Amino acid sequence: MRFGFHFVITHTPGAAGYMSTHSSTPLTATQVAELLRPKPFWAQRGVIRSLIIALLSTVVLIGGMATLIGNTQGWASVQQAFFSAPDMREAWPKVVDGFKLNIKMFMIAEPLVLIFGLMLALVRIGTNPVMFPIRALAIAYIDLFRGAPALLVIMMLGFGMPGLRIEWLPNSPVFWGTAACVITSTAYTAETFRAGIESVHPSQRSAARSLGLSNFQTFRYVVLPQGIKAVIPPLISGFVSLQKETALVSTIGPMEATRNAQIYSALNFNYSSYVVAALLFIALTIPLARFTDFLLRRSAKRMQMGGLT
Numbered sequence: 001m002r003f004g005f006h007f008v009i010t011h012t013p014g015a016a017g018y019m020s021t022h023s024s025t026p027l028t029a030t031q032v033a034e035l036l037r038p039k040p041f042w043a044q045r046g047v048i049r050s051l052i053i054a055l056l057s058t059v060v061l062i063g064g065m066a067t068l069i070g071n072t073q074g075w076a077s078v079q080q081a082f083f084s085a086p087d088m089r090e091a092w093p094k095v096v097d098g099f100k101l102n103i104k105m106f107m108i109a110e111p112l113v114l115i116f117g118l119m120l121a122l123v124r125i126g127t128n129p130v131m132f133p134i135r136a137l138a139i140a141y142i143d144l145f146r147g148a149p150a151l152l153v154i155m156m157l158g159f160g161m162p163g164l165r166i167e168w169l170p171n172s173p174v175f176w177g178t179a180a181c182v183i184t185s186t187a188y189t190a191e192t193f194r195a196g197i198e199s200v201h202p203s204q205r206s207a208a209r210s211l212g213l214s215n216f217q218t219f220r221y222v223v224l225p226q227g228i229k230a231v232i233p234p235l236i237s238g239f240v241s242l243q244k245e246t247a248l249v250s251t252i253g254p255m256e257a258t259r260n261a262q263i264y265s266a267l268n269f270n271y272s273s274y275v276v277a278a279l280l281f282i283a284l285t286i287p288l289a290r291f292t293d294f295l296l297r298r299s300a301k302r303m304q305m306g307g308l309t
Contacts, residue, residue: 087264145183193231
């Protein structure tokens with residue numbers, strides 16, 4: 001038995017000016033694939049019109065805000081204090097040099113946060129009665145450092161630990177600032193991992209056990225990979241928060257971007273250096289934020305298609 005797609009083309013007497021005819025021809029595989037191929041984004045109905053409207057509304061909004069702010073009485077002095085081009089150029093090398101320290105602290109802290117956060121999450125979800133004291137300590141740690149402001153933790157460690165005068169403990173404010181960032185971020189990351197692991201449906205465990213996998217193998221090869229994959233977007237959002245959190249370390253003395261901007265501002269009575277520091281942080285965090293949005297959209301699309309997230 002042979003199947004085929006047919007188009008029935010009917011010509012009506014009108015603008016064409018000729019009699020109706022009927023023809024029926026089977027479609028080839030190439031033609032069928034062409035018909036089923038999704039249209040490009042810009043070729044979809046109404047997309048161009050929506051883009052034009054969005055562009056015009058954005059221009060009107062930004063133009064209106066610029067006009068409103070520019071006509072205020074104090075705009076000239078604010079512009080000179082925060083957006084002075086000569087001061088930005090002068091402060092740029094110092095702030096960039098300090099920003100390298102921010103990146104260094106972030107690159108050291110983030111792997112430690114992921115490792116310690118996953119370890120805490122595994123302890124947190126354990127059910128063995130023997131591990132109850134350790135599980136209680138993990139819960140207390142998470143509750144304590146999720147509630148304590150990061151700035152206070154940085155100041156307590158940065159000023160308090162060197163004051164103990166323990167010989168084998170480092171006195172570097174960079175060390176204690178990074179340690180404080182790790183301690184506070186680990187508490188949030190642990191709860192993120194725990195939520196991802198507990199979101200795995202129990203049927204996944206049952207299916208793995210029915211195939212002969214042990215409890216450890218089920219968790220190692222089935223539950224844990226799915227749980228981590230489910231929380232990749234919030235983990236990347238945690239990366240962004242940790243990168244910004246390194247700016248708080250300036251309160252205990254390290255010469256990072258915010259501290260260098262503060263010194264320049266104090267010496268020149270101008271705040272443009274803070275804007276330079278803010279632009280550097282924004283330039284680093286925006287790509288991570290957009291990557292997070294991409295992962296969220298992909299995850300939502302897979303859920304709609306019935307796939308695993």
